[in-house]
Amino acid sequence: MDFLTLLLIYLCFVLAAVALLCICSGRKxxxxxxxxxxxxxxxxxxxxxxxxxxxxxxxxxxxxTRSRLFVVLHIALQAAVFGEYTWEVFVYCWELQFHLLLLLLPYLLLAANLGCFLLCSQANPGVITKSNHASLVQVYAYDGVLFQKGIVCPTCNVEKPARSKHCSFCSVCVHRFDHHCVWVNNCIGAFNAGYFFLYLFTLTAVAAAVASITAALLVHVVLLSNLMQGSYLDDQGQEHAVEILFLVQHLFLTFPRIVFMLGFVTLLTLVLGAYSSFTLYLALTNQTSNEWYKSRRYGCSPHLTAQPRASRVAYRNVYSKGVWKNLKEIFKPPTVLESKKKT
Ligand SMILES: [Zn+2]
Ligand SMILES: [Zn+2]
Structure with a gap:
């Protein structure tokens, strides 16, 4: 079995694992x-x-529980990708006279991403305490379906404000809870959702920029070496024109670390791109991941059949105020004062 076949099996395995996780995440x-x-x-x-x-x-x-393991893994992966980018891709691209600004773009995006990462991981996501409970409970109305008035968190011993949820990782109730992100080791709630949004988009941009520049480098190498016009002899000694599979194998053997890194960042760009699109959809419709997941049990969802007929309630997102205002709310969460002004 040659190296290319092994690589394809590995990529299929990773893609299948990611797909399985995505499918199962909704019904864990x-x-x-x-x-x-x-x-x-x-x-x-x-x-x-x-x-x-x-x-x-x-x-x-x-x-x-909260653990720094994924944060360390996250930084190690970024360091590995940027080590390879700096050590080989940057040097080759520089020799091929790529524009300096283009080559510096991944570093600029990385700096922005690290800034968003720090803000997101260090920020208070909206922990509900005895002192701020009275004001937070007035920010959102109970929709009567996903969020009912009078439900008390047994751990925090406070009445849960609408859109809040208890995080089992952090052992606190969080205002406008979205999810607990192990990669930033923090909850994503009302007060850091904007940072998370920017963190995710800059991370996707970092992966896309590194993937594009690396792919451009390999295309340059192929074009300059006239590889596509060449031919090769197979095991039986027969001559063949160079085709795409041979080319990938040849590039892998010539630049193993670069091609491996390109495969990784391309996969990352696709996964992060899909997740960023989903996060953008949630932001534009003013839903949290928690609400999106719970709302699938209502309406026309097939999950409805698991519930008794009498308990079926039509779900309507009462928090949406239009695309622009919804997006603004991610960066500027409403305060008690604002919600009172509207009523
Ligand atoms: Zn709680
Ligand atoms: Zn948490």
Whole structure:
């Protein structure tokens, strides 16, 4: 099996894993959780109790408490990509007389991305405390479907304001809770949703810029070396004109680190691009990820069949105020004063 086949299998595996995670993310309670608990039950028969406790504790800490592990992984991946970009891609592009500003663009985007990352991870997402509860509870109206008046958080012991949710990672209730992001090690709520939005878009731009410049470099190399006009001999000694698969294999063997990095950042651009588009859709329609996920149980969703007929309620997003105002709300969350002015 040659290296190209191995690479294709690896890419298919990664894509299948990403697709599976995306499909399962919407129904993790019913599908993924069942599979995980099933697997842990099988493992519990073969792993000694002591080791099981340690493993369970480590996995619980990793996936159910705040952990810097993903932040470290995030920075390590960025360092690896930019190390390769600086060490090889930048140097070759410079020799091929690419414009300096174009070559510096990924660094500028990276600086902006790191700024958004720091702001997003350090900001208070909107933790609900005894002192700010009275004002936050007045910001959004209860829609009576996803958010009911009078529900008390058993951990924080406060009445949950509309659009808030208790985060099991941080063990606090968060105002306009979106989700807990392990990559920034913080909740995404009313007061850092704008930073997260910019962080995600700059990260996508970083990946897209590095991918485009690297792809441009390889296209330049192919054009300059007239590889496409050449031919090669196969294992049986027959001559063939150079085709795309041979070209990819040739480039991989000549620039292994560059082609591997290009594959990684291209995949990242596609995944991040899809997630950014979804986040933009949520921002334009004034929904949080939490609300989008919960609302799928209402309306025409197939999940509706899991509920008794009597409990079915039509869901309507009462928080949308039009595309422009919705987008503005991400960067400038409404205060009590503003919501009072409107009523
Ligand atoms: Zn709580
Ligand atoms: Zn959290």
């Amino acid at each position: 309670e019913s599908f993924l959780a069942r599979r995980v608990s099933g697997a842990s039950q099988v493992l519990s028969c073969v792993i000694p109790t002591q080791l099981r406790r340690v493993t369970h504790g480590a996995l619980h800490r990793l996936f159910h």
